[in-house]
Each structure stands twice: as C-alpha cells, then as structure tokens.
Amino acid sequence: MSGGGCSIVWFRRDLRVEDNPALAAGVRSGAVVPVFIWAPEEEGHYYPGRVSRWWLKQSLSHLDSSLRSLGTSLITKRSTNSVAYLLDIIKSTGATQLFFNHLYDPSSLVRDRRAKEVLTAQGIAVRSFNADLLYEPWEVNDAQGHPFTTFSDFWERCLSMPYDPESPLLPPKRIISGDVSRCPSDRLVFEDESEKGSNALLARAWSPGWSNANKALTTFINGPLIEYSKNRRKADSATTSFLSPHLHFGEVSVRKVFHLVRIKQVLWANEGNQAGEDSVNLFLKSIGLREYSRYMSFNYPYSHERPLLGHLKFFPWIVDEGYFKAWRQGRTGYPLVDAGMRELWAAGWLHDRIQVVVSSFFVKVLQLPWRWGMKYFWDTLLDADLESNALGWQYISGTLPDGREFDRIDNPQFEGYKFDPNGEYVRRWLPELARLPTEWIHHPWNAPESVLQAAGIELGSNYPLPIVEIDAAKTRLQKALSEMWQREAASRAAMENETEEGLGDSTETAPIAFPQDIQMEENHEPVRNNPNTVTRRYEVQMVPTMTSSLQTGLKTISETSHSSARSRLTALSCSETSYAESFTTIIEGEIFSAPNPKAFSYIELKNATRNFRSDRILGEGGFGIVFKGWIDEHTLAATKPGSGMVVAIKKHKPESFHGHKEWLMEVNYLGQLHHPNLVKLIGYCLDGDNRLLVYEFMPKGSLGNHLFRRGGIQPLSWKVRINVAIGAARGLCFLHDAESQVFHRNLKTSNILLDAGFNAKLAGLGFARAGPTDDRTHVSTLVMGTHGYAAPEYIATGHLTEKCDVYSFGVVLLELLSGRHSVDKSKVGAERNLVDWAKRYLGDKRKLFRIMDTKLGGQYPQKGAYIAATLALKCLNTEPKLRPQMGEVLGTLERLQAQAAKHSNP
Template identity: 40%
Template sequence: MRTSIVWFRRDLRVGDNPALRAALADSDRVIPLYIHAPDEEEAGAPGGASRWWLHHSLESLAATLGQLGSPLVIRRGPSAAALVGLVRECGASAVHWNRLYEPATIARDSKLKAELRDSGIEVASHNASLLVEPWDVRTGAGDPYRVYTPFWRQCQPRLAGLPVPAAAPRHVPGPATPLGTLQPADLGLLPRQDWPTGLARAWTVGESAALQALADFSRERVDRYKEARDFPAITATSRLSPHLHFGELSPHQAVAATLAVAADPERGAGAAGQEHFLKEVVWREFAYHLLYHYPHTVEEPLDGRYRDMPWVDNAAALRAWQRGETGIPMVDAGMRELWTTGWMHNRVRMLVASLLCKNLGIHWRSGAAWFHDTLVDADLAANTLGWQWTAGCGADAAPYYRIFSPVLQAERFDPARAYLRQWVPELARLPDDWIHRPFEAPAGVLAAADIRLGRDYPQPVVDLKSSRNVALEAYSAMRGAGPVNPPAGNGRTSRRDSQ
C-alpha cells in the first residue's frame, strides 16, 4: 500500500495540478497537506488582504478535497517538522509539491528536498504556476532577459505547444483512519476590523469561482480587451490576478481558454484582444523570470544607477497616499479602490505609484510594502516588477522622464469621470472639467458645488508641476551614476532540480 503526501502551497486547486496528478498516478492513498508557515516566506509572506483570501481559499480547497475522498490536513510550521511528522503518521513514502520561485521559498524547499531524500523519502517537485520555467528561456548570448518584448517573442511560439490542462480528479483515495488537522479558522488569517466586508463584496474565492471568472472573461470580454483594458470605470480586464497568485487557476488554463477562443472562426474580430491578453499573462512570466534571476530586486533596483537615489522621508505624505487623501482625485480614487476591494486597476496602479516615487520622492519600497499588505493579488514578483517599472529603475522600465500626470490620465482614461465619481463621491457635484483637478477650479465653480478644499476634500499634498521638475533633476543626476546592467544576481544557469 503506497501513500504519498501532496504539499499544497500556492496551487490551491485540484484541476490541472501536476503534483496531485503525479501522486494519484503512483499511489494507493494520497494525503493533501497545507502547512501554515508564513515566516518561512519572508518578503513573500501574505499581507492582510492576502491572508483574508488565503483563509477562504483554504476553506474552498478543504471542501473540494473532502468531497473527493481525502480531507485536507492543515498543520502549522516549521514546514520540515510538519512534513516529517505527517510522513511518520501516515507511513508515506513520497512527497510531491509544485514549485515556488521566491528567494526564500527556493532556499527552504531546496534544503527540505535534500533532507527528506537523505531520510529515504522520495520527493518530486513539479511546475504548476509558470508557462516557462525561468531557466528555460535565455537571450541569444545566454543571459536572462531584461527586456519584455524579446522575452515575449521567445515565449509566444511555445504557447500553442503547452500541455493541455488536466481535468480535476473524480476521486482522491484518502487515509485509512482520519488524520489530525487544524481548520482554516484556527490559523487566525482573518483581520479583526470590518475590512473584509468590502473584500467579500468584491470577490468570490476558490477554484470554482476562478474557473467561472475565466469562462466569463473568455466569453464576454477578451475580444475587446485591447481597446478597453485601460479604462478603470469599466470591467474590461479578467480580474484573474488573485486566482492566479493563489494557484486557484493555472496560467495554462488561462492560455488554453484564450487559444480556444482564438481558434473559433466566429471570434476572429477579437484576435487583437486575445493576443493582448496572452501578452499580459506573459508579463507575469517575465516578472517571475526577473525575480528568479535577480532576487536582489526585492530590495534593490535592477538598474544600478538608481541605487543611491535620494529618496525623501515624508511620513505624512505617505499616510495621505495610503488613505486616499492626497487631494489629487485620480490617485485618491485608486487608493480607495485598493483599500475597499483589495484590487486596483492596472492603469491606476501605475499612476498612484508614479505620484509616490516621482512627485513625492518616496522610496518605491514603501509603496510596494503598502500594496503587498492591501492587495488580494499581492505577488512578490509582479509587485516588484510593477514598482521598479514605474519608478524607472527596473527591467524594461518606463523612461525616467515619464511621470504620469494624474490630471491628463483622468481626462484620457476616465472620460465620463465615472471612476472618479464612484471613489471620490465628495467631489461628485463638480463638473467634468474640474472634478479631476479641483485645486485648479475657479472659486465660483467650487462654491456652486458647495465644496471647500481643506474642509470637504484635502488640498493637494504636492504641487504636480514643481515636483515633476524636482524629480526630473534627481533622476537625471542619477543616470550618470553606477553600472546600468549589473550581472544576474544568483548565478543560476540551469534547471533547478533542488527546488
């Protein structure tokens, strides 16, 4: 009687799950395990909003596995002790898991794999979350990529050849006698304040919800994705990011659904939208490629010239930014959307980040930390890429002179001001010409709407024009300093079997 353990981590699904599939293929009994050990993830440990998601995702996975025949076993870390303990309890001869790619989890998993193998336990790791392993794509010169477009060109031809996503198993044969387990509620993941109310209103968590979201997007929105994706007032993007982060959905499933739409002759008019969506899914791959090859970027800029950037310490401005009280409506709208729903539209993420790093001169790491704590899709790889891109110091970065104007961005991407009116209702009475720049509105316009700045809505925390000039000077000065392209940080060149 052969028993295997499947160690679930950020692959909280039963469909298209290579570790679960491999265990089912060669075992009589399969024990699904989740270990709560956030300290081991260091910078990648879930923040507040992610912990809320994780609680519900674990509940959903536990319900599914219970129905399939093998209840989820939840234990507390340290992971090594929890794994070894369960191996002994259930007499398992093998452990399967799907790989993670953050620096801390790579180190932990490599060590664990060696220790378990030394104790005579078989260990197999699988790929459940990336379309291309970070070590499988290289530039012509053999280096990791630092620019997105050639990375995409390498990946694109591989998409059609990816394995077909596997269906969920119909049965998972469980242990002969029940094993001790904690419940998700025992892990204390839910925040104490009423924060979850907004999150619960915005999201349905779990594998079935993820598959439903993908089906809805593929049926209704992907064809218009390219032209509609930049308008935050409409639901035009997939909103799959938290599902992908927690592995309730595999990127393979997202790609397969899109390729199926692309193969439908009646959906030919949506070809540009379908391809653009695939490109965005591959941005996620690019983020993991960068984090894997340049793990120091969690803390340090990829572009070494910006290492000694003179960041400003301004706690009051940071707090105003976090609370959506900067007095700059498009920024406040985004920050309130984030706090209320745990998500922010990509276009708005770029402009709130630009205001923080460029106009306010505050370190991108402060912004990344707030996003990490408040996003339900907080992801070390994508968040690091997004912040360094906006701060102009990462791979494929926005040019240093690109400083988003929240006023022009509102004019272009919120033409009816619907996004602003939703999230900054105290300005709703202002006409379209002024709601995105109340600080420039004539006194009569403000009086007619009965709005006084400083009383009903904050004065702007920074002058957009003069701060832009200060930022340009600081960035220009930095461009002369340090090497642009330091070598890849971890020296890894080949497939990591150790992980």
C-alpha cells in the same frame, strides 16, 4: 482507507484539484495525504496582508470541500518551519513520497531546495512540477543560453518556443486517502475580531475557490474579452478579467487560461474578427507579464529588495511619512490618485492602469522610496503577488532596462481624462467631488470659486489642495537625478582608489526602513488556539547549491558597457550583475551528489565566538569581520573557547549587497570544490540579514600580512616565498583545469592564506565565475576585483579569461619578490603602481636587485630570482595571448624549487 506507503501532496499556491500536476502524480502513486502548511514567518518581511489572508481562508475551505467530495481531506498545519513539519507528517503517515509544485520567489526557492535535500536524505522520494507557468524560467533563454533582459524579447521567445505549453490536466475522479489518524489538523486563524467586519464586505464582491475561478474565466472569455483591447484602459470599466487573485492562489492554472483564450482566438480568426484577435493578443501579453515576473524573480531573486539597475541605489529618496500617509489615505489633492488609493483600501483591488498611476505618482512626484509603496500594495491587495508586485514597482521606478524613463512624470490631471474621461470613477470613490462638473473633475484647484461652492467643495478643508505642484515635482526630480549620477560617479571613483574594496561597485546603501505604521505584521498575527504547537525559528535555510550547470558554466548576462547612455542602461543587475550567475537552475536530478557544508544557526556561531567579542577578531575586510571561534571536531557544535577545533568565522556586513553575493558564491564554489590548495569551507549561516561563513583556521594568516605588515612578524624566507607561490599556482591550476573551469577573478595576497607549515591556500572565491562554454572565448561580466591586480584588458572590456588570473598571479609573484604592495598610496608618480614601476627592472639581471625585498637581506639565489622575475614579466604581458598558462607557470616554479633543493643538498 489505505495504510502506509502513501504520498504527501504539499499544497501551497496551487489550491485546485484541476490541472494540478503534484496532485495528479500523487493519485497515480496510490494513497494521498493532502497537506497545507501555514508558515508565514518563512516569508520574512512579506507576511500576507489582511485581504490576502481572507482570500486564502476561503480558498482553503473550498479546496477541502472539493477533496472531501473526492474521498480525502486537507490536513492544515500551523508551523514556523515547513520542512520540519513535513518530516513529522511523513513519520506519522508512513509516507514514502512527497509531491509539490514549483514556486519562484526567493523564500520558496530556499525552502523547496532545503525540503528536497532533507527529505531525500531521509530516503523520501521528492518530485516537483511546473503548475504555475507556461514554461519554466530555465527553458526560456537567448541564443547564447542567457536569460532575457527585456519583456518584449522574453515574450517573443515564449510565443515562438518549438513546443507548446502542456495541455491542462483533468481533475481526478477519485482520491484514495492515506491514513491521517495521527495527523489532526490545526485550526488556522487568518483574521482577528477587528478584521471580520471589513472582511465580510469582501465576500459581497469576490468568490474565492477553484470552481469559482473557472466560472470567472468562462464569464470573461464569453463576455468582456472581445472588447478587452477597446475598454481595458478605462478605470471604470468591467472588461478586465478579475482573474489575478485566482491566479495568485493557483485556483486556476495559467495553462488553462492560455489554452482557452487561444481557442477563442482561433475561432475569431476564422470569423475574421480582428478586434477579437487584438483583444486576445493584448490579454495574452498581460499573461506574459505574469510569466516574466516569475522569470525575473528566479533569475534575480532580490528584485523585491534592490533596484535591478545599480545606479538607482544612489537616488536621494524623500523619506517623508507625511507624504506617505496622504498617499495611503487618498488625500494628495489629485483626484485620480486619491480615488485609486481609496478603492484599494476599501476593495483590496486596483485596475492595472490605476496601479500605474498611483505608483508613478508615489516614486516620481512624491519621490518616496519605492519599496514603501511595494510593501503597502502587498499589505492591501487581494492579489498581492510578490513577483508581479516587484516587477511593477521596478518598472515604474525605472530600474528595468525596458522600464519607464525615470525622468518623465505623467500628470495625474491628464491621466484622469485619459482613463476616466467622464469622471465616473472619481465620483464613485470620492463622494466629496461627486457634484463637480466633468470639466473640473480631475483638477478642482482650477475650478472657479462659484463652481466649487455649488459643488459643496472647500479646498483645503473637505478636499485637499495638491500636496506637490507637478511643475515643482518635475524640477525636484531633475535635481535628484543629477545628484544620483554625481553620487554614482563619486562611488566609482572611490572604488577605483580603494585597494581592498575592488574595482566594481561592491557596496549597497542601507535599506530605508519601513515607516512604523506599516511595519510588517510578523508579530501581530491574530491569536490562535494552538497551545501545543512547538514554535521554531526558521534559522537554518539552504541556498541553491552548485549543480551540474557548472559543466555548462553559470549563465551570465553580458552587461552593457558603462559608457552607454545612462538614462537607458540595459545591463540588468542587482548592482549590475545577474543572479543567474549564482542561483543555478533547480531541476530534479541536477544537484551534485557531493555533501554540502554544514548549515549553522546564528545562535551556534554566536556561542562559538562568545557573542562576536572584539577580542575574537582575526581581521576585517571590505565585506565583513573575521572572528576566531571553536567547534567540536566531530559534531561541529559550538564549544567553549580553548576546547575543540579552532575555526575562522566570517561575518558579512548586512548592508553590503555584494557581500551577500560573495557569500553565496563562496558557499556554491567552496562547498563543491575541494583541493589541498583551496581553503576548506566547513559551513555557513543564512539567518535573516545575517550571512556567515565558517572556514578552517589558517594559523599564519594571509600572505599580505607577512609581506606588508611592519614589526612583529618574521620576514618570509626565499624558500617559503617560492613554496607559497607554488601552492597558489596549484590552486589556480585546479580551478582552470577542472572539468568545469572556474576563474578566481580576485587573486591577491590577502586572499592567499597560510597554514601552520606556510602552505598556501586560495580563499576569497566570492567573485569567482565559471568559464565560458561552447565556442566562446571569454565570459562577459561587470568588472570586479581589486585595483592593482586586475588585468588591463579585463578592466577595459569586461571580458574575463583564465589569462586574467594569470596576470593577477604575476602581480602576486612580483609582490613576493619585492615585498611591496601592488598599489602603495604612500608613493608618488610611477612608483605608486608596483607593476608600472618594476617592469623596467624585471628583465635586466643587473638591475633586478632594485626591486628585491630588502627584508630578504640578500639571502636569495640570483639565478632563481631572475627566473622568477622573468616569469612574473611573462604573466604581466599586456597581450593576454602571450601570457603562459597556469600549468606552465607551475612547472617553472617547481623546477625552480627543485634546483634550489639540489644546490642546498649536494
């Protein structure tokens, strides 16, 4: 056995020794310590279900046997913090390297990013590899470098890539084991006594393990594959590959499947076997859908929680646990649906066509919340796969641009005769209908009473009547869709009239809670005999930070105009904006070397604010409440109020999805961009639904408070106002002129904060976007910002340029001059909008006094005021090309300041 200097190979969902890049890299480096960490708490709501845990148990045992035959063994560990345990085992083994394969679900992206940062900081070399996909998500983009928004375009690109997927790797012939004498394995408990009986039945039908996966693949390719296109739609057919659980747990690589199937395709093409070629193309499409699910999860990490098309969040789902229970138990009165649900419970498996039938019935006929159905699939499927599961339910729910029309209901009766024409599938899983003639098997409610009696069926007794009539369901669905569009229109109208919430849709309805009887089993794990295991909360998570893709711009998907046909929206969103904008490509070597802000735990910030007491509130905005807190200046640990350094702690509303996006963008931008006129981000907290930001404390508050709040605040002098304008202009210049251009997109007086010396610092970078790349002149984006500050061309087209920020600055400058808010709801007519009212006076020296703030008491230089007013007018030009650059704006203001100083100091 080898001593120190070994490598840790971290197994997750890649439980194989063949075509495993991380294992191969470890073997090439020398001694290897294979590790599997069981930390289901890190999955949040998606704790693995019973059948999935059964498969995992068998697969790990199989992997360990294979590793032992090669010269080493698998270390298994129960933990609540994978990164913490990796540090422990590295210390115990003296390892100098960590190798693992990529995963693409949100929890794994967060965990893997944190593992790289923490271990690299400890001097450990960390490398990760693609072992789960044909192509990495960041490799497949359109001509503009944007992620694809439809499967057909994505898959066409994959099949026409200029380079083929890498060839599968052979398994190692021998593995040198590292010293694991101080690393005892934990006995992992995946089932309790009540589950063992049901799990024993699974072993009769399934054989987990990587070598068994290879056997299943060979059997499929040499048998059912040739008739795949002909028979795969039959619910009772054995022509499916049954590879999905093997693929989910990484027992066989998708590259191996792809290469072997392609070889078969070439052979059949040479033989002129068109049916075989068609079958291969159709089967590869199913592989492509799996690829696409990871692609979507990477680019839209919250697709398992929220609809990708934002209008669906307004749909009035029916929260009926009685419906839900009938669906789960296979007692809806529709035989094909019921047969599928009973097979799912008994076997942990469903043919993909039946998955479509039962899930479509769930969301369209019963109109139950789609996340309930997705969660139940997660709990009961052997091949429960978060990415594929989310894609499937989003597709069925009409929340994908290329998904099914949500207003179309497929009648289960007709679906039955399409996918189970002889009723064999129904008879197998619904024995109470076994004697019913095929003519009536899919609609027993229409059968004559004599036929029902002969078959021993009493509707409403031993088999239920339909839970909902299809015609009634169609009518109800149309009403619900009409209500959805009305709600969306009302929400948009409200947004346009709400000065602080912004022009875009910046709210998210609170998620519908899971029914009590399917609450996640987070606290119901089988009892384990690990008395010495240290329990830790997974509180400190790391979000992917800004990478050098800032230099090429954060990739955005051009959202389709909202005037497009509402039934076929093509703008992908989690409320209509791409998460590719905020989750940048995680590739080794791309991360900025600049230190990140401190990751605080929720408990720390709770202590720093005395449990977020109401007397600690500094203010409240559209996204959350800002509290005053205290931390140690050196250690940044929470301290008693009145001691240490004062900070401002912004606690986002958990129900606000755009609040999460704002939080994430602030972490990314303010964590990397530093300037005297940008507010300093000290740290952040990501803990469950809690999103917090810790900023430097700005004693004088926001510019808006000084300009618009009545009573108790000394009016700002002319000198201070110009100084504030200069500070804000310098901050914008820094963003615009940086090597990686950034547009603020939400400049307003409440986002300009003042320190003790009334020096201005820009805040509120949650809506910020990277500037265009290559030869593009603008960034296409959903209109976001604040009513009264957004440039008119941006509102009309969604085209974001630096001149949009210039316009917003012009509004702020006008507010500094006038002391009036950009939109004053107490006014009527033209006076309500500051820009519309003031423009007629800005260019006229004789009338300029009409817009000047009376709180100045006339204490301002008339020439200087006219120069500032003229500058504001230029910034507010309706033609963007005629607006000055921010550098020109800053130069004018600095000259104005210098002239004022010269005249005051003769």
